[in-house]
Every structure is written in C-alpha cells, then in structure tokens.
Amino acid sequence: MRRWNGWGDESVDFALNEDMLAFLRARVGSGKPPADATLEQACGAVPASRLTPYRGIDTTPEVRLRHALGQSLPDWLKLRYGKVGCVPDGVAFPESSEQVRELLDHAKRIDAVVIPYGGGTSVVGHLTVPDNGKPVITVNLSRLSRLIDLDRQAQLATFGAGIAGPDLEAQLRAHGYTLGHFPQSFEYSTLGGWVVTRSSGQQSLRYGRIEQLFAGGRVEAPNGTLSIPSFPASAAGTDLREIVLGSEGRIGILTEATVRITPLPQREAFHAIFFPDWEAAENAVRTIAQAKIPLSMLRLSNPVETLTTLTMAGHKKLIGMLQTYLRWRGCDDRKCILLIGASGDGATVAHALRQSLRIARRYRGVHVGAAIGDKWKKNRFRNVYLRNALWQHGYAVDTVETAVDWPRVSGMMQALEQAAREVFAAAGERVHAYTHLSHVYAQGASVYTTFAYRLAGNYEADMQRWQALKGAVCDAIVANGGTISHQHGVGIDHAPYLQAEKGALGLGAMRALCHHFDPSGMMNPGKLLPEP
Ligand SMILES: Cc1cc2nc3c(=O)[nH]c(=O)nc-3n(C[C@H](O)[C@H](O)[C@H](O)COP(=O)(O)OP(=O)(O)OC[C@H]3O[C@@H](n4cnc5c(N)ncnc54)[C@H](O)[C@@H]3O)c2cc1C
Numbered sequence: 038m039r040r041w042n043g044w045g046d047e048s049v050d051f052a053l054n055e056d057m058l059a060f061l062r063a064r065v066g067s068g069k070p071p072a073d074a075t076l077e078q079a080c081g082a083v084p085a086s087r088l089t090p091y092r093g094i095d096t097t098p099e100v101r102l103r104h105a106l107g108q109s110l111p112d113w114l115k116l117r118y119g120k121v122g123c124v125p126d127g128v129a130f131p132e133s134s135e136q137v138r139e140l141l142d143h144a145k146r147i148d149a150v151v152i153p154y155g156g157g158t159s160v161v162g163h164l165t166v167p168d169n170g171k172p173v174i175t176v177n178l179s180r181l182s183r184l185i186d187l188d189r190q191a192q193l194a195t196f197g198a199g200i201a202g203p204d205l206e207a208q209l210r211a212h213g214y215t216l217g218h219f220p221q222s223f224e225y226s227t228l229g230g231w232v233v234t235r236s237s238g239q240q241s242l243r244y245g246r247i248e249q250l251f252a253g254g255r256v257e258a259p260n261g262t263l264s265i266p267s268f269p270a271s272a273a274g275t276d277l278r279e280i281v282l283g284s285e286g287r288i289g290i291l292t293e294a295t296v297r298i299t300p301l302p303q304r305e306a307f308h309a310i311f312f313p314d315w316e317a318a319e320n321a322v323r324t325i326a327q328a329k330i331p332l333s334m335l336r337l338s339n340p341v342e343t344l345t346t347l348t349m350a351g352h353k354k355l356i357g358m359l360q361t362y363l364r365w366r367g368c369d370d371r372k373c374i375l376l377i378g379a380s381g382d383g384a385t386v387a388h389a390l391r392q393s394l395r396i397a398r399r400y401r402g403v404h405v406g407a408a409i410g411d412k413w414k415k416n417r418f419r420n421v422y423l424r425n426a427l428w429q430h431g432y433a434v435d436t437v438e439t440a441v442d443w444p445r446v447s448g449m450m451q452a453l454e455q456a457a458r459e460v461f462a463a464a465g466e467r468v469h470a471y472t473h474l475s476h477v478y479a480q481g482a483s484v485y486t487t488f489a490y491r492l493a494g495n496y497e498a499d500m501q502r503w504q505a506l507k508g509a510v511c512d513a514i515v516a517n518g519g520t521i522s523h524q525h526g527v528g529i530d531h532a533p534y535l536q537a538e539k540g541a542l543g544l545g546a547m548r549a550l551c552h553h554f555d556p557s558g559m560m561n562p563g564k565l566l567p568e569p
C-alpha cells in the first residue's frame with residue numbers, strides 16, 4: 038500500500054545510518070520529530086462531497102484525501118500536520134479515451150473543475166485543489182496503462198498515458214526494448230505526467246529528455262480531441278507536440294502517448310571519478326559534454342554533496358580507506374565526485390569510458406572504478422525513501438533545480454546555497470545545502486540544490502520557513518539568469534516567476550493556447566500560468 042503522507046510503499050524503509058545522523062546534527066542541530074496526524078484524523082476533516090453520484094466517480098473521503106496533494110514539501114507539511122485544506126469532491130478512474138471524453142463532457146455540464154492525476158509525484162503544487170466554489174473531479178489515469186501498439190521497424194511504442202515507470206519498462210523489456218526515461222520518481226510517475234511536465238530522466242544524455250522521446254498522442258480537451266500523428270520529422274508549421282509538452286493538465290488529458298524506444302543495451306556501466314576541486318571538475322565535465330562522447334549520464338556533485346554522499350554511504354572503514362587513497366592522489370577536503378554512465382554494446386561503452394577518462398585525467402581526475410557507480414544504480418530509486426527517514430528524525434528536505442549556460446553555472450550554485458543560508462541565518466537556524474549538476478549539455482547544465490534543515494515542529498512555522506526558502510531561491514534563480522525549472526515544471530509554486538522568463542507577449546500566447554482548448558478554464562486552474 039502506498040504511504041498517504043510520505044514517499045513510497047509502506048513496507049519499504051531506508052534508514053539513516055548513525056554517522057549520517059551525527060553529521061546532520063553537527064551541521065544543523067538535533068531534529069525533533071513532530072507528531073504526525075493519523076489517516077483517520079485527516080479523513081475526518083474531509084468535507085462532504087458536492088457531487089451528485091455519477092458513474093465511476095468515487096467520493097469516499099480516503100480516496101479523495103489520497104488524491105488531494107503531490108510530493109512537494111508544502112504538500113508533505115499539509116499531510117503530516119493534518120492541514121490538508123481543499124480535497125477533490127470525487128475521483129474518477131477512466132479505462133479508455135472514450136470514458137475520459139465522457140467525464141470531461143459531464144464536468145462541463147455540471148461546471149466542475151477537472152484535475153488530471155498521473156502518479157501524484159509533482160513537487161511544485163500541480164495537484165493542489167482550487168478553492169473557487171466549484172466542485173472538483175480528479176481524474177486518476179492509472180487504468181490507462183496498456184501497451185497499445187509496438188512498431189519494431191519505426192521503434193515506436195504507444196501506451197495508455199497513465200502507465201507508471203516500472204510497468205512501462207517491464208512491458209518494453211519483454212519485447213527487448215527500453216524507453217530509457219528514469220526520473221528519480223520512476224517508481225510512481227507516469228508517462229502522461231512526464232510529457233506534460235517536461236520531465237528529464239537520469240540517463241537523458243543517451244535517451245534524451247521526454248521532449249525527444251514523445252512522438253505523438255491523443256489529448257481529450259474540453260473543446261474536442263487533439264490527435265497528433267508521429268513523424269520522424271516535419272516542417273509542417275507549429276509542432277503540436279510542443280503544445281502538449283509542459284501543458285500541466287491545462288489543455289486537456291493526454292490519454293495515449295507514442296514514444297521513441299531503443300533496443301535494450303547489452304551493457305551498462307556507471308563509474309566514479311574524483312576531482313581535487315570544483316573548478317577542475319566543472320572544466321572536465323564541460324569538456325566531456327562538448328566532446329559529444331556517447332555517455333548516458335554525467336552527474337557532478339560539489340564538495341559538500343560529495344562529503345554528504347560519502348557519509349551517507351555507511352561502510353566507514355571502506356570509505357576511510359578510499360579517502361586516504363584520494364588524499365594521496367591530491368583529492369582532499371574540496372574533492373568532487375563525478376558519476377559517468379555509458380550504455381550500449383560492449384565496444385561503445387568501453388570507448389565512451391576510455392575517452393571520458395582521458396579527458397578527466399587532464400583535469401587531475403582520479404578514476405576509482407565501478408563500485409560507487411554500481412551502488413548508485415542499485416539505490417537510485419530507493420534513496421527517495423530517505424525523505425521519510427529524515428522526517429522521522431525531525432528534518433525537512435527540499436530541492437530546487439534550474440538550468441543555465443556554462444558561464445553562469447558556478448555563480449548559480451553559489452547563489453542558491455547562499456540565498457538559503459541567509460534565510461535560515463535570519464531565523465537563527467542553519468541549513469545544510471549542497472548541489473550537483475544533474476544533467477549536462479554542451480551549452481550548460483542543470484543545477485540541482487538540496488536543502489536539509491530542522492523542522493520547527495508546528496505547521497505555521499514550518500510553512501513560513503519553507504515559503505521564505507522557496508522565495509529566496511526562486512529570486513536567486515531569476516537574478517542569476519536561470520530557467521525557473523529544468524525538469525519539475527511550474528505548477529503553482531513557480532507560476533509567479535514565469536513572467537520574468539516568458540515576458541508579457543509570451544505569457545499571453547500561453548494563455549491564449551489554454552483558452553483555445555479549454556474556453557471555460559475548467560482544466561487544472563491556477564497551475565502553470567500566474568493568476569492575471
Ligand atoms: C522524489 C522525487 C523525485 C523526482 N525526480 C524527478 C526527476 O528525476 N526528473 C523529473 O523530471 N521530475 C522528477 N520529479 C518530479 C515528478 O516526478 C515529475 O514532474 C513527473 O513527471 C510527474 O509525473 P506524475 O505522473 O507523477 O504526474 P502528477 O504529479 O500526477 O501530475 C503532474 C501534472 O501533470 C498533470 N498530468 C498528469 N498526467 C496527465 C495526463 N495524462 N494528461 C494531462 N495532464 C496530466 C497533472 O494534472 C499535474 O498538473 C520527482 C519528484 C519526486 C517526488
């Protein structure tokens with residue numbers, strides 16, 4: 038059973054080791070776990086549904102509660118403290134595009150708001166239920182999960198858009214293929230969610246972001262059905278896929294998606310390289326990216342994240358030996374770890390690793406083999422469970438991500454960490470902030486910063502703390518020339534910052550597009566576009 042107020046399956050835990058706890062205590066102080074609301078208490082606060090019974094719409098309090106929020110830190114605060122606020126009036130589970138069409142027509146007739154729900158892993162408030170006096174129907178798409186078509190010659194697969202990552206990969210693997218899209222939320226996030234939030238998987242260097250993988254599909258919109266055929270390429274004016282990508286549930290419901298697939302790689306390798314400092318590491322990563330070496334992943338951690346990763350790994354004795362060796366090789370307190378991944382046939386993988394290591398050596402990189410990379414691969418979707426463990430020890434974790442061109446990368450990293458430190462210093466608290474470059478391009482990189490800090494222990498204070506942090510880091514992104522999101526999307530949390538990025542004319546065009554498909558504004562209001 039999925040946790041109702043945290044990440045993942047209730048039967049899975051990922052504990053923090055004692056060294057990591059001591060490390061956190063030294064960095065930010067001792068955490069005090071707040072008392073969580075129970076599921077019964079939270080369900081008890083769910084108001085009566087405003088919907089009259091309708092075929093297939095579930096109005097039981099627990100189902101509505103479980104669809105009320107996503108996975109952002111403010112979503113967690115609401116759930117954990119039992120301050121859920123608005124919940125949908127009912128949840129529908131359609132099984133076909135036709136049923137989705139029928140639901141939209143019904144919602145239009147009764148003047149209801151519709152919120153599409155994929156895996157519920159949004160971290161920017163995409164699923165927040167508006168308080169605008171209208172009844173709200175959330176549409177859970179998990180039953181649209183069939184492999185509808187597989188075209189081996191064109192290497193295309195068409196799926197129901199509600200299919201979650203593991204199911205999608207299992208269905209493709211049975212035929213010898215992969216999509217290769219592995220966001221950290223892979224366990225629950227869905228194909229439709231990836232497309233409409235412009236998601237990026239950890240191996241996007243090889244497989245591409247979802248923009249490159251999404252070839253076409255079908256959208257049921259309040260104003261009709263939009264079918265987008267797949268072409269290898271087209272010069273026929275506006276690419277309609279671009280209207281769907283990043284639409285965040287505002288134009289309609291993506292019910293089917295055709296994606297570009299790849300034969301399963303024969304070999305996959307993840308290796309670790311340490312650099313003596315950030316400057317050397319960044320130069321090496323940029324050079325590797327610009328050499329267009331066929332890697333699947335480049336993930337560079339700054340010194341604080343490197344130290345955090347090594348502490349969290351446990352195995353004190355082994356890590357101690359590694360640190361001694363690295364010190365001897367010139368990588369000491371300011372060292373940075375780079376994980377590189379390569380996938381494909383044996384020769385391609387060997388060639389990609391060899392070329393990358395040659396460049397790394399020019400920047401004093403120390404290759405330590407595959408052990409750390411193998412461990413990363415093993416835990417890549419389990420690490421997310423640490424959020425539960427941290428909460429249980431009284432700590433909150435939040436992340437922010439952006440992308441900038443190479444000349445701005447270091448400045449952005451420093452600005453984000455500094456902005457957070459200042460916010461917490463003003464409150465007399467400390468924050469443990471660390472950064473990695475999660476996706477690397479020839480032009481620049483995404484900058485992904487994590488913040489861990491003590492929970493205040495009551496809803497109002499914790500929400501204020503989060504709001505101050507979020508405001509400060511988003512201001513820093515805008516001031517330092519970054520996009521407000523490289524991969525998580527806009528939702529409600531980033532909407533106020535969109536004007537700075539798109540300009541008035543650009544925002545107007547986005548509004549007009551949404552209005553074209555959804556003239557009455559019934560689809561997921563309040564998300565993506567700032568309130569006028
Ligand atoms: C721990 C964690 C790690 C994450 N790691 C990554 C990462 O590595 N890369 C990344 O890109 N993101 C990441 N995310 C963010 C999140 O997983 C992505 O935004 C994901 O694409 C959301 O997919 P979902 O199916 O869960 O969508 P939901 O959260 O259910 O919905 C998100 C938005 O999409 C809309 N929507 C969903 N399905 C449809 C549909 N079929 N048609 C129309 N609208 C729809 C919803 O209305 C909502 O506006 C992470 C989140 C968490 C909690």
